Amino acid sequence: MELISLAILGLLIVISPGADFVLVLKNSLNHGRSAGIWTAIGISLAITIHITYSLLGISYLISQNEMLFNAIRYAGAAYLIYLGVKGIFFSDNKTDLQGDTAPSKSGKHFLAQGFLCNALNPKTMLFFLSVFSQVVSTNASDNHVALLYGAYMIAMHFLWFSLVAILFTSKALQTRLLNMKKLLNQLCGAGLVTFGTVLALKS
Template identity: 40%
Template sequence: MLEFVDEFLLIAVAHFFAVASPGPDFAIVLKQSIQRGRANALWTSGGVALGILVHVTYCLLGVAIILSQSPTLFNVLKYVAGAYLAYMGVQALRAKPAQGNSSSEKPVVQDTESAWQALRRGFLVNALNPKATLFFLSLFTLVISPSTPTKVQAFYGLYMAFATWVWFSFLALVLSKERVRAFFARAGHWFDRGIGVVLIALAVRVVI
């Protein structure tokens, strides 16, 4: 394994900057943390990490080559992802002021959501994200050597999924603190609408 240390470190650094950059994953974890609380945001973070495994799997199976050689298939993925982000954005734009909520009250949790729904939401946002597709395409075709054993490549993938889960879980823990949620809850509907605008903007960016 020592012969792959340099390659692993390069992948770890590239992945860190990719996962830390603002995007659909960050937006959805932020929204869930503020709007629905810690547990929901942690499940959403888990879903994002599971989405990473989808990208790793198709890269290991060689589907990445097909995607890179088929603009039509990639465009279909883009439009599906854009539509999903736009749908969530429109839903957020429809947020209404909470009834009877004052600055001295704890944040009101709107629209309760099950763990499964939160997990699925995070999974779909990441798995349908063309930005993630492009990242893993470049990673597995340009950074990882073709001579690297499949087991080692699978280890890389598991590491990136785990690191993604750790990062977004950390964000969820920070953003779901009562003080943070209380700050946003004072004008929660405006926050939701702002996130809606961001999600729609991301949808447009994904498509074009």
Template identity: 40%
Template sequence: MTEFYSIVLITILATMSPGPDFAMITRNSYLYGRPSGLFAALGISLGVQVHVLYTIFGIGLIISQSVILFTLIKVVGAIYLIFIGIKTFINREGLRIDLQGGNSSLSSFSSLKNGFLTNALNPKTTLFVVSTFTQVVDAHTPLAIQFGYGLLMSVVHFIWFGLVALFFSREQFRKKIMSYQKAVDRGIGSILVALGISLMFANLSNR
């Protein structure tokens, strides 16, 4: 039970810390509405499973110790964030508030893909999952329980980012943003680009 509670606490703290996932959910929720935000949250939770699977099968330790592989993950993830950030920064599409609070210009699959790729290519999540499984989970813990821990991580991510999506997709909130959309788009876009650049260069001097 100590192992379980430790993983729950670490996961909650890691999930709630600001980063690319939070910026992506905020962007999709205010710009495209609640369904888009929730699908992006689901994509993030599925992305966590990528890290869980390769960690459980031992590849995560190799990645964390390999300068080339870890750098490659950083670069690919950074490029993706910068790409999305630039798209948001130069966005010319106005918000459309309807009864569902959504904007049909972004499909459910695209929203899911945004969330999935943002998390799956996030080196922060790589380090979080690898360090949790290597430092907290006992090597003799049954494989089924380890997969259960991985599922728990995904559930925590979906609950937290689902709540974030519900907040930023509120109709009143989005109506207020309509008056300042250009500034908000540029702000969120700049944050995503800055996160991408920081991910690309973070800790490279130490590796």
């Protein structure tokens, strides 16, 4: 597969709506722009994990071991459902939205959320397995293309999700989102629960 095609494929995967997008949106709306960006950093760091085991061939072994693969799948599903339930039942009625103010919790908290959300997603693992099979060389010393592609994917995840955090905490959207905060929280929560449930039930 040509590198340009791989680059376009990677971009489409990054911007397609999924659990990562919903989590960044939820954290940005509730805790401010900084929280959303910390979540984006966590997601980007998780990509390094996927890249590492793809280069080492571990992802192939995981995908061939049904028990281990299912353990990762259920752990990821449980975490998404947990985050979703929190969003549905613990949404507040406050009518203020956070802009670029400091988050109410430590940045490490949101970084960990983003990291776990992405790292425990077996769909991401299988994507990197399929893509890196196109760029990984059998000669370990000749994997500069794979490393460059990995760096590209890390950068795309960070830039896209940081952009999401910035856009949804911008002044232009504040008034439109002001009276929808609780509903948006509940929709984000329902989305995470749905992603988690589908992940758990998918054979």
